[in-house]
Amino acid sequence: MAKRFTLKDPIREAHLFRTRAIAAAVLTTLLVFVLLARLVHLQVHNHDHFSTLSNNNRVAVQPIAPTRGLIFDRNGVVLAENLPTYILEVIPERVEDMETTLAALRKLVNVADSDLKRFRESVRRKRRFEAIPLRFQLTDEEVARVAVNRHRLPGVEINSRLTRHYPLGALTAHVVGYVGRINQRELNCLEQQRGCGFDWSDTSKELLQRSNYSATNRIGKVGVERSHEDALHGKVGFQKVETNARGRVLRILERTPPVPGKDLHLNIDIGLQQAAQKAFTGERGALVAIEPKTGAVLALVSVPSYDSNLFVNGIDSATYTKLSQSLFQPLFNRALRGQYPPGSTTKPFVGLAGLELGDIGPDDKQVCRGHYQLEGEERHYRDWTRHGPGVDVHRSIVESCDVFFYDLAHKLGIDRLSGFLRQFGFGQPTGVDIGGEAGGLMPTREWKRRTRHEAWYPGETLITGIGQGFTLATPLQMASTTAALAIRGQRMQPQVVRAVENSGGGNRETLPAVALKPVSVKESSNWDRILNAMEQVVHGSRGTARRIGRDAPYQIAGKTGTAQVFGIAQDAEYVEADVVKLLRDHALFIGFAPVDEPQIAIGVIVENGGSGGAVAAPIARQVMDYHLIGRQEEKKP
Amino acid sequence: MILDAPTSLRGSLANRLHLDLPLLIALLLLSGVSLAVLYSADSSRVDQQLLRLAVGFVVMLVLAQIPPDNYIRWTPWLYALAVGLLIAVLLAGIAGKGAQRWIGIGGFRFQPSELMKLAMPMMVAWYLREVSLPPSLKKLFAAVLIVAIPTLLIAKQPDLGTAVLVAGAGIFVLLFSGIPFKVLGFASLLLAPLAGMLWKFGMHDYQRQRVLTFLTPESDPLGAGYHIIQSKIAIGSGGLYGKGWLNGTQSHLEFLPERHTDFIFAVFGEEFGLLGGTLLLSVYLFIVWRGLYIAAQAQEPYGRLLIGGLIMTFFIYFFINIGMVAGLLPVVGLPLPLVSFGGTSMVTIMASFGILMSIHTHRKLLKG
Missing domain, CATH: 3.90.1310.10 (Penicillin-binding protein 2a (Domain 2))
Incomplete structure (x- = not known):
């Protein structure tokens, strides 16, 4: 074909397009008529056939x-069970007159306005043949009253459903x-198989x-x-x-x-849990008790608490607001998530670090003048009292001398100090088998540079030595680290769940205890010194927790602590009576018993309790009593 | 005097916003149908759909403001970008539902084949706009290449439904360019053995299964044929006037699968009957007519060809969807445009209407 020179001809092209567009319009119209014909075929000619199928479509x-x-x-x-509860349900389709039915029902059972509002909303949203709940958790009497009147209330039904109950x-x-109730977020997590704090192992994914x-x-x-x-x-x-x-x-x-x-x-012993909760006598705080050899969590208490049954059927907003905005934070799990400065309860650990790393000898003595000063610094680091001359590591733990530990921390330096304490599990989650625990904080130079973009100051090392400053620990961590101390550096992962059993008995699978990396201490006499000092804290004549040791029928080792809630000015004196209750110091105690064969290790904090020896230690003692002797006494009479 | 019509100083609000009022009303009608039917099929999704519709209308409004010259300039880049993204998807896409269709950009998931639904007709129209129409065989061959490359890339994902749509968009532009019907007949003779090859080697089992099920749905009533049987029962039992809004038993008793997405027309047919179906089809057909009219009014070949391609793609969407739900066509997984619950395709469709309105409302008119 000869090569042809072509020139664009807009008018011809527009015309060409117009014919094609008309062709398209005709074609599309025809095709839509095909669809319409199909609809007529289905909906008119075969309507009866499909109606029958629809009515028979019943599987x-x-x-x-x-x-x-x-x-x-x-x-x-039993801590959690499933109870049948009765629900009052209405099927709108079968009700003759909704308003009279509702009025009649309100005479028979108590229907709150909020229930009624939710019900009316559901009626609008749901199909007319679906049963819509009007009231949950009917009492037996209400069930009887409705049942008697059922003949005149068509469309009203009482159904039972299993509801979770926490006795x-x-x-x-x-x-x-x-x-x-499952929410959208959880549905998404289930869909994507990640997140929401569930355990996503291969077996659980199924x-x-x-x-x-x-x-x-x-x-x-x-x-x-x-x-x-x-x-x-x-x-x-x-x-x-x-x-x-x-x-x-x-x-x-x-x-x-x-x-x-x-x-x-x-692993929880509910009797022990109850004893612990009672021992708080209205104070706020948390207590965790662990069996050192296995890591079994015997009690995990956070007070004040709340009734978990409130959440099962959806909590009403007034109650929820009251709970969540309460100054005392009952919804807050202090034992797992509360992070407190551990205060003087860190001293046995720091003391062990000093002995083990060779910065102090067992007989090195200091004179305590009630305060400590760094060379070239104006600032006074105060002690709670003057301990006088001859303070060695033993006395500094028994009498809780701050000056000794300021000096020791200064010698150790922050990195070695924090490195040694980390071995016990400070500053990291314990790995307990229930979710949501906080990790606490064991500061290092590197941490401060990373998070605050600031250099580490020597003064901060000093207060770290007495568990103040940046240091934070959860009550669970305090109990877990104390358990490790009690059995000389062996560490077990805290476990709440002891065994899993197929429903209806049989095939019980006990979960094995999980050993963590032990604390490395080469000189075993160092353990003896620290544990002996902790025993003297309770049983010694000058021990800070001597009041709980006086009549104890078994040997307890422990350490008291007090954590500052707010800072005191350099020249001011801390006078408890002057301080509003919510700003008062937290009282702390860690301890374990019996010393020779530790069966229970405890970490306890009483928020704004004041003194550890006077307030926190007696709580621990009551819990230990229950665990070690309480049950025998129960058997006697 | 030559005016940019309609000028920003003159005309109704719709004109001033560069919108075509009849089309806008039809689109709003469809959105209303979507929300009503969705409320009945799955009321928990109404809020999301409302949001998506709103996004779609905003996209349309924004794209309508951009003068068409810009689209012409952007076309080759957009096409290149879309091809690049399609290749990226094949190389590094996130596997979604067993096929690689998505690409993640900073936590945001994006389906490049949707972009191609726009870029394809734009590119073919761009290529043909300088060519004397109807195109010579050589030019035609080059245009077919423009169509073939992305189509094959999408088919490889594998996403046959979208591949057919994207190819269709390009082919429609070619058809509007005036290629002789002789060429068409010849091409279809060539394509017939190709379809056989596709059936044998190019399709996955589930795709073959869909075609087979379509031919004999009753053979597998509880498996693959279930969709079609149930949707036919739903539509058929709707009768002349339907069972009434919110009263469809088939959909509410959960006999009908995917009733909020691809099979939403079955819910509509059951509740609104033949009467509703006729009205809905009229609205769709009106949109197509109006689109073709606007295309014929366009002054440049680019605008004409592009609008023609876009509007016919829209037609294919609803024709195939309703055809498949009514048991006329195989189940290929296409949504009912603007009515089905779904995000990306809705935005694409609204974007194409935005471009259409831009071309229509930026015409140079002689003031009479």
Whole structure:
């Protein structure tokens, strides 16, 4: 073909396009008519056929929720169970006149305005043949009253449902936690299989799937309920059901039963937990008790607490506001998340560091004039009293002399000091098997540069030596590090859950204790010195906790502590009476007993309690009494 | 006197905003249908859909303000970017639902094939705008290459539905350019054995299964044919006037799968019947007509060809979707434009309407 010179011809092109556009318009119209013809075919010609099919379309697959596993304490006391509760439900479609029915129901049972509001909202949002709950947790009397009147209330039904119940409510809220309605965030976590603080091991991923929750409406929110959601929840079941055209189930055709969740046995001794909570006598604070050899968490108390049952069916906003805005923070888990300066309770650890790293000898003595000064610095680092001459490492622990530890910390330097204490687990999460614990803080030069972009000052080393300054520890960490001290550097991971058991008994799997990297101390006499000093804190005539040792039938080792809540000016004196209660010092105590064969290690903090020896130590003593002798006494009479 | 029509000083609010009022009203109608049906199918998603619609309309409004000269200038770059992203997806995309379709940019997920739905017709129109139409065979071959490269890249992901749509967008532009029907007939003769090859080597099992299921849905009533059987029952039982809003039993009893996305027309058909279906189809057809009219009004070949391609893609969307839900066409996983619940494709569609309105409202008019 001869090469042709082509020139654009806009008019011809526009015309060409117009014909094509008309062709397209005709074609699309024809195709839409094809669709319409199809719709007529389906909706007019075959309408009867499909209507019948629709009415017969009655085999539906429904998921069945598994029963959640129970939670027991170490002695088999039930801490979390599933109770049948009665719900009053209304099916709008079958109600003749909604307003008269509601009025009649309100005469029979107590329906709060908030219930009514939620109900009316649901009526608008849901289908007319769906049962809509009006009241949860009916009492037996209310059930009876409605049942008697049912004949004149069509569309009103009473159904039972298993609801999570915590018989000991506030006593276990901070350990066991609670379940609540699944929210969108949790659904997303289940979909993506990460996040939300669940344990995402390979085995749990199989259970924590969105499809496995198709019939479940509650999920663990905090505590053991959250961290062991995978074990507790179980596997969803399915049933094929025949329904009528409006969705009512007529008959079950086929059923794959759900697999119930596993029961959990905790290390917690609920009696001990109760004794500890009572011992606080209204003070705020936290106590953690650990069995040193196994790491078993015997008690984990945070007071004040709250009734975990409030959250199961959704807490009303007034109560929630009251709880969450309370100055005393009952919802706050102090034992796991509260981070406090450990104060003088760090002294045995620092003392051990000094002996082990060779910065002090066992007989090195100091004169304590009640304050300490760094060379070339104006500032006075004060002691709580003048301990006078002849203060060695033993006396400095027994009588809690700050000056000795200022000096020792200065010799050690922050990096060695903090490196040694980290071996015990300060400044890092303990790895306890319930989620949400805080990590505490063991400062280093590098940490301060990274987070505050500032150099480390020598004065900060001094106050780190007495557990003040940046240092923070959780009550759980205090108990766990004390446990390590009690058994001379062996470290066990704290464990709340002791065993997992298939529901209905049998196949009980005890979880093994997990050993952590032990603290390296070459000279075993160093342990003797520190532990002996701690024993003298309680049993010595000048020990700061001597008042709990006086009549103890077993040997206790311990250390008191006081943590400043606010700073005192250089020239001011701390006078307790002048300080508002909420600014008063925190009282601390760590200890274990019996000294020879430690069975319980305790960390306790009383917020704004004042003195560790007077306030915190007696609480620990009561808990130890219960654990070591209390039960024998119970048996006697 | 030549005016930029409509000028910013003259005309109604819609004109001043560079919007085409009849189209805008039709699009708003569809959005209303979307929210109403979604409320019935899955009320928890209404808020999200409202947000997405709002984003879509904002995108349309913004794109309508940009004079078409800019689109012409940007076209080759946009096309190059889209091809580059498609290659990136193949190399480093995040596997989503077993196929590599997404690319992550700073925690934000993006589907480059959506961009290609716009870039493809733009590029073909850009290429043909200087060419004397109808194009010679040589030019035609080059244009086919422009269509083929991204199509193959998307088909490789594998996302056959989108690949067909993207290719369609380009091919429609070619059709509007006036290629003789002789060439078309010849091409389809060539393509027939190619389709056979595709069936044998180019398709995944699940894709083949979809075609087979389409041919005989009743053969597998509880498996793959379930979708079609249930959606036919839903539509058919709707009858002339439908069961009424919120009263569709098939959808509410959860017999109908994917009732908020691809199968939303089944919910609509059950609740609003033939009457509703006819009205909805009329709105869609009106949009197509209006689009073709606007294309014919365009003064430059670029605008004409691009609008023609975009509007026919829109047609394909709803035609295939309703066809598949009504059991006329295989289940290919296309949403019902603007009505189905879904994010990216909605924004793409609104963007194409934005470009369309820009071309229409920035015409140079002779004041009479």
